[in-house]
Amino acid sequence: MDYENLGSGELSAYQLVAKAYSYAFVELEIDGETYTIQPIDYVGESTLSSGYYTYQIDANDTTEQYDRLSISLVED
Numbered sequence: 001m002d003y004e005n006l007g008s009g010e011l012s013a014y015q016l017v018a019k020a021y022s023y024a025f026v027e028l029e030i031d032g033e034t035y036t037i038q039p040i041d042y043v044g045e046s047t048l049s050s051g052y053y054t055y056q057i058d059a060n061d062t063t064e065q066y067d068r069l070s071i072s073l074v075e076d
Contacts, residue, residue: 011054019047022073026057035059035068052076 003012022045026037037057054074062068 014052020053021045021047023071024055026055026069026071028057028069030059030068033063033065035065037069037071038066048073 001015001017003015006012021039021042023039024037025039028035052075054076056072056074058070058072059068060070
C-alpha cells in the first residue's frame, strides 16, 4: 500500500487490507535519502487476526539504507 507523505510523528488513517503480518516492507525517504525495511519472506509467519493495528516505524542516526529503520506492531 502506498501512503501519502507523513512527517515525523504524524499518523495515517487505517487502511482495510485482506491480510497483514506483524512486519512489512517499508521504503521511505528522509532528507532526500531512501531507506528500506525488506522482509525476506513470511515463511512460518501467521497473518494478523481482524482488528486495528499500527506499524510504528522508527529511525536511528545511521545513514545505512537497510539499518536506519525499525518496525514494531502496535495493536490498537
